[in-house]
Amino acid sequence: MSFFDTAGKMAIGSRLRLLTEKITEDAGKIYALFGVGLQPKWFPVFYMLANNEALTITAIAKEIGHSHVSVSKIVREMVKHGLVKEKKDKSDGRRNMVTLSAAGREVNQRLSEQCVDVGSAIEELSASATHNLWEAIGEWEFLLEQRSLLRRVMDQKKKREGQEVTIVPYSRKYQQAFRDLNEEWISTYFKMEAADYKALDNPKSHILDKGGIILVALYKEEPVGVCALIKMKDPDYDYELAKMAVSPRMQGKSIGWLLGSAIVEQARALGARNIYLESNTMLKPAISLYHKLGFQKVAGRATPYERCNIQMELIF
Known part of the structure; x- marks a missing residue:
């Protein structure tokens, strides 16, 4: 069994690189x-110049998807080999225009027969294959442009780790x-206030005995997040979502x-x-989460917290 059969999809980069090296x-x-x-590495730049009278390095880089530095290096190499030349733009002396030299135009004429035979060889290869590689590459490029491989791996990591999280009702052992989880985040950004101590030192009497609920997030049986639903004595609102805290060590696990x-x-x-x-x-992450849950900003109300500068509601 080959290395790629054993390593599987983890080796996609290495496999594509070997294929690229073989074709190159x-x-x-x-x-x-x-x-x-x-x-071979000159071809994209050469092709653009063969089909345009003159281009700037910036324009070439944009069209072929390379960096400005990469195209500059290739152009310097091609100038050294006498295939292209640079000259000042007549309308803007601050920028250089790149064109094919006489030798470059001669190469372009000889290239036409090569292109015909290469195209035919690729068609023959595609006809012998079960899958159309050219179309597949286009699909992958499009999909990765929409969401990169890094972003997709990050999402899968979050999904997998989220499956190891369980939400349980509060009990005295938590x-x-x-207290610790809430004090940690409050102290990081603000300062503990009297209203914090009331709820955190006496969650049973301050929250649970008054008709509220506390939930605890466990990651591999370790309490790493908490959140409370506090019964409000208010004609406009039934409950307050409060005392939500997640350990900084556990960020990114949903x-x-x-x-x-x-x-x-x-x-x-x-x-x-x-x-x-x-x-x-x-x-900002918390506000984004609340919006995702369906909360919307409301007009300011009296608050016991100095740190509060936004109030939100979720209507069922």
């Missing part, structure tokens, strides 16, 4: 076969975690989303008409 090696030999003095979704479902099951919350706009 043959491309160099094909140029020699036809007596065309080109290097009291210290409830724990905030799982906790928030679970607490919203708890409120819905209790027949709540709405949920209210208070936050601070400097906590």
